[in-house]
Amino acid sequence: MAQPDVMDKLVSLCKRRGFIFQSSEIYGGTGSVWDYGPLGVELKRNIKDHWWNAMVRSRDDVVGLDAAILMHPRVWEASGHVGGFVDPLVDCKTCKGRFRADKLEDARCPQKPSKQPGQHDACQLTEPRQFNLMFKTFMGPLEESASTVYLRPETAQGIFVNFLNVQQSTRQKVPFGIAQIGKAFRNEITPGNFIFRTREFEQMEMQFFVEPGSDMEWFEQWKAARMKWHLDIGLSPERLQFHQHGAGELAHYARAAFDVTFDFGGTLGFQEIEGIHNRGDFDLTQHQNFSSKKLEYFDQPNNKRYVPYVVETSVGADRVTLAVLVNAYREESVEGEDEGRVVLGLHSSLAPIKAAVFPLTRKDGQPEMARRIVEDLRPVMAVDYDETGSIGKRYRRQDEVGTPYCITVDPQSITDESVTVRDRDSLAQDRVNTSQLKSYLAGKLAG
Ligand code: ATP
DSSP: OOOOOOHHHHHHHHHHTTSEEETTGGGTOOTTOEEEOHHHHHHHHHHHHHHHIIIIITOSSEEEOOOOSBOOHHHHHHTTHHHHOEEEEEEBTTTOOEEEGGGGGGOOOSSSSOOOTTOSTTOOBOOOEEEEOOEEEESSSOOSGGGEEEEOSOSHHHHHHTHHHHHHHHTOOSSEEEEEEEEEEOOOSSOBTTTTBOSEEEEEEEEEEEOTTSHHHHHHHHHHHHHHHHHHTTOOGGGEEEEEOOTTTSOTTOSEEEEEEEEOOTTTOEEEEEEEEEEETHHHHHHHHHHOOOOOEEETTTTEEEOOEEEEEEEEHHHHHHHHHHHHEEEEOOTTOSSOEEEEOOOTTTOSOSEEEEESSSOTTHHHHHHHHHHHHTTTSOEEEOOSSOHHHHHHHHHHHTOSEEEEEOHHHHHHOEEEEEETTTOOEEEEEHHHHHHHHHHHHHO
16 A cells, blocks of 8 residues: 655644754754654654664674764775765756756656656756765864865774774674664755655664675574664554665675665655675674774684674664655544544654643643642653643644653542553543552553
């Protein structure tokens, strides 16, 4: 079944409710750079925490790292980015638009009616030329080529150059992995589709070092583990697919590569959200050659030395955030009401607010009791208090940002210490004693 295109509605919801704003908006905005507002930062943090827990905290064979964004310029020569991190760029002499020659089918020309670049009679596309995607800057006071540094276009290289530091300081034995979350920068030719493709973004990457020969087995294990993770955060199974890189797509050093793709709906359809790659010994060998430092592993029990192979999992935190939002967005009619509701059916572990507390009216001690409940819950979950507008409006406001539970204090609450707890999805209401509230919610949120 074709999934609907909800992008425009999401962009407006995200701005209105404080998930995501355009960067430097009061100056007219910066091209394809976005800021996360109060609810967006919580959502993205919950996604990153989910990843960190699954990849690092719950395993004893993967450890964490937080490497710097700026690295020695030779790193990018060794990695192949200086010579080869290029996209084919075409210009249109008529509209002055710039497009990726290999993604023309995803682009729209500014002429009316908007078509794929090259399809209007007026289009005049140039021959493709290679454009390096790395942002360059200078380290120190002199703007000369000797002081050129790059903003990293991926986090992985920080892991490769620290392979021995980490292995020796933690005494990890191969097979083991190093994981990190951090910013990456790419001067994309055609960024767009909200936070799908931006010039500054966050990656969550893990490099798993294995003995040559065991790489395909680990590759299969990581493929399965990563697909499970996407399902665990609530992405719908029918919207997830693997895409295997064919011979033409495969990087020259890659032994195998699969993308996890997600169906973003509309014309965007299935797109990559994560790459799982068997990189062989390409990266460590390159760094060995360029740095003249040995990056071998000594397998003591078997008394042999080798350069490990690497199985990599690389996922964009922002792209997953977009997938989560698209997946969660739904519009519903409500029985007995003219107005429908917009719901973000977020997995409760990702929801920025877990429970909202409302006094039915602003009198008779109800606000005070509601505030006491908020303070009681705050140490264990993200809570919100709201006393403005009708109760129906307050429910709608919380539905729209994905809050799983709404707690209402009413006249009965004052006499018997019970409150109603409304479930975002089923709309069922339970009456719960306040002394039981914490454990009731904890049980529901864990389930
Ligand atoms: P694409 O083909 O979409 O440009 P890629 O194959 O270059 O992506 P990788 O280098 O494998 O992507 O990066 C791993 C992940 O990082 C991607 O799956 C995606 O989630 C994320 N990512 C890459 N580029 C961007 C970007 N410009 N904006 C947001 N996320 C990105």
